[in-house]
Amino acid sequence: MHESVAIKQQIIDVADTRFRRYGFGKTTMAEIAKDCNMSAANLYRYFENKETIGVTICQNCLKEKEMMGKEVLKREGLGAAARLEAFFFEILKYTYDLCANDHHLFELVAYISKEHLDLVQRHQETLRSFIAEILAEGNRTGEFEVADIVSTANTVLLATVHFYYPPLVMMRNHSFEDLVQAEKAVVALLVQGLAKH
Amino acid sequence: MHESVAIKQQIIDVADTRFRRYGFGKTTMAEIAKDCNMSAANLYRYFENKETIGVTICQNCLKEKEMMGKEVLKREGLGAAARLEAFFFEILKYTYDLCANDHHLFELVAYISKEHLDLVQRHQETLRSFIAEILAEGNRTGEFEVADIVSTANTVLLATVHFYYPPLVMMRNHSFEDLVQAEKAVVALLVQGLAKH
DNA sequence: ATAATGAATATTTTTTTGACTATTCACTGT
DNA sequence: ACAGTGAATAGTCAAAAAAATATTCATTAT
Numbered sequence: 001m002h003e004s005v006a007i008k009q010q011i012i013d014v015a016d017t018r019f020r021r022y023g024f025g026k027t028t029m030a031e032i033a034k035d036c037n038m039s040a041a042n043l044y045r046y047f048e049n050k051e052t053i054g055v056t057i058c059q060n061c062l063k064e065k066e067m068m069g070k071e072v073l074k075r076e077g078l079g080a081a082a083r084l085e086a087f088f089f090e091i092l093k094y095t096y097d098l099c100a101n102d103h104h105l106f107e108l109v110a111y112i113s114k115e116h117l118d119l120v121q122r123h124q125e126t127l128r129s130f131i132a133e134i135l136a137e138g139n140r141t142g143e144f145e146v147a148d149i150v151s152t153a154n155t156v157l158l159a160t161v162h163f164y165y166p167p168l169v170m171m172r173n174h175s176f177e178d179l180v181q182a183e184k185a186v187v188a189l190l191v192q193g194l195a196k197h
Numbered sequence: 198m199h200e201s202v203a204i205k206q207q208i209i210d211v212a213d214t215r216f217r218r219y220g221f222g223k224t225t226m227a228e229i230a231k232d233c234n235m236s237a238a239n240l241y242r243y244f245e246n247k248e249t250i251g252v253t254i255c256q257n258c259l260k261e262k263e264m265m266g267k268e269v270l271k272r273e274g275l276g277a278a279a280r281l282e283a284f285f286f287e288i289l290k291y292t293y294d295l296c297a298n299d300h301h302l303f304e305l306v307a308y309i310s311k312e313h314l315d316l317v318q319r320h321q322e323t324l325r326s327f328i329a330e331i332l333a334e335g336n337r338t339g340e341f342e343v344a345d346i347v348s349t350a351n352t353v354l355l356a357t358v359h360f361y362y363p364p365l366v367m368m369r370n371h372s373f374e375d376l377v378q379a380e381k382a383v384v385a386l387l388v389q390g391l392a393k394h
Numbered sequence: 395a396t397a398a399t400g401a402a403t404a405t406t407t408t409t410t411t412g413a414c415t416a417t418t419c420a421c422t423g424t
Numbered sequence: 425a426c427a428g429t430g431a432a433t434a435g436t437c438a439a440a441a442a443a444a445t446a447t448t449c450a451t452t453a454t
Contacts, residue, residue, distance in 0.1 A: 003397095004397095025407090028444085028445060028446085029445075029446060029447085030445075030446090038397095038398070038399090039398065039399050039400075040399095040445090040446080040447085041398075041399060041400075041401095041447080041448080041449090042397075042398050042399070044446095044447070044448080045396090045397070045398080049446075049447075050445095050446065050447090117369065151382065152382075152386070154379075154382075155379070155382040155383055155386050156386075158359050158379055158382075158383050159356035159357070159383050159386065159387070160356070161358060161359060161365070162355050162358060167364075168358070168365075172314065182351075182352070182355055185348065185349075185351075185352040185355075186352050186355050186356050189349070189352050189353075189356065189387060189390040189391070190356070190386060190387075190390060191390070192389070192390035192391075193386040193387060193388070193389035193390030193391075194386070194389075194390075197394050200427095201427095222437095225414085225415060225416085226415075226416060226417085227415075227416090235427090235428075235429090236428070236429050236430075237415090237416080237417085237429095238417080238418080238419090238428080238429065238430080238431095239427075239428055239429075241416095241417070241418080242426090242427070242428080246416075246417075247415095247416065247417090
């Protein structure tokens with residue numbers, strides 16, 4: 001019945017493991033198939049091609065990052081300013097961990113992002129909507145005074161690119177602590193700018 | 198006497214022309230030498246190697262960009278906020294023009310920047326000092342209220358990376374107008390945050 | 395009809411090889 | 425000593441060949 005869904009998932013799991021350990025390029029369809037006890041040809045009944053497998057894993061990665069941010073939206077006892085700070089802290093942490101520890105996955109994401117611009121765009125769209133939520137909350141509580149929430153959310157996203165865009169996060173061997181300090185400083189300045197005066 | 202300085206300059210001029218037209222990789226030392234009416238071997242009496250020539254041209258490029266920013270520092274009749282805006286506008290304009298029109302030079306800068314991190318760092322250091330000057334002016338005139346000028350200048354630099362870092366400037370085919378609009382929005386938000394309340 | 399396969403074909407990657415270019419050096423002219 | 429050179433060397437790049445891999449397809453199994 002939903003057999004095919006389970007098999008798809010198995011393929012993703014197996015591929016994910018191999019991609020992380022050996023990289024996308026060094027993993028063959030034959031190897032993935034073997035791990036699933038099937039022939040390489042049969043993989044094509046579940047995925048159009050190898051790249052599609054990569055894209056799916058990439059999407060999962062971005063989705064997980066989004067979850068990290070989303071969790072912050074629901075946290076109790078935070079004002080809008082503190083929430084914004086926590087939001088970028090989580091995003092930065094996730095991005096940093098990915099890049100620093102899963103080098104191969106980082107490369108996969110970078111490669112896929114180059115081709116499938118739409119993926120990245122959708123991801124940014126999601127982050128933007130999260131930020132917009134925080135801005136709206138700030139307006140509600142009187143902490144912020146934002147006229148155009150959507151366009152301001154976009155502006156905030158532009159100013160914080162250092163903390164979610166992997167190539168920038170990894171540029172020069174900044175320690176995680178340095179990055180967090182920079183993140184705090186940028187967000188603090190932005191919060192000042194957003195605040196009701 | 199200062200013969201060698203003039204010859205060095207000639208080599209740079211000739212190389213610059215060729216690099217812009219054909220790219221760094223497609224320009225040979227023999228060609229540069231021919232343009233200077235000398236043998237390839239003789240170039241090595243003036244430059245350690247080909248890469249050093251590229252680095253020098255790259256430096257000139259960055260220096261020119263810095264000049265664009267510096268000019269804004271001296272403009273009369275601008276408040277600190279307007280000056281900051283004008284500053285990033287000029288930087289963005291120069292960066293955009295370089296990337297959009299001098300594709301080969303853009304690649305050279307990108308390539309050299311990867312190796313010679315110190316060049317880029319020094320460049321950022323310069324931009325930072327310019328921003329610091331503007332912040333200090335703002336403090337003086339009462340427009341801004343910045344406690345730690347140096348660290349704040351750095352924060353501003355981080356938040357505006359979209360407008361001076363070539364790869365980001367060129368990411369997706371944003372029109373120049375879109376970029377300028379984004380630049381205005383980001384700087385406006387930062388200025389709000391810097392303002393005396 | 396659906397799942398799966400081995401063998402055939404198409405693509406991509408790797409290796410090899412030859413040509414090309416950067417760099418060095420021993421030497422020439424001043 | 426200094427500016428310069430041609431020829432020798434070393435290293436890099438690019439085209440071609442070989443090998444590996446992705447993808448398709450005709451066929452089998454259930």
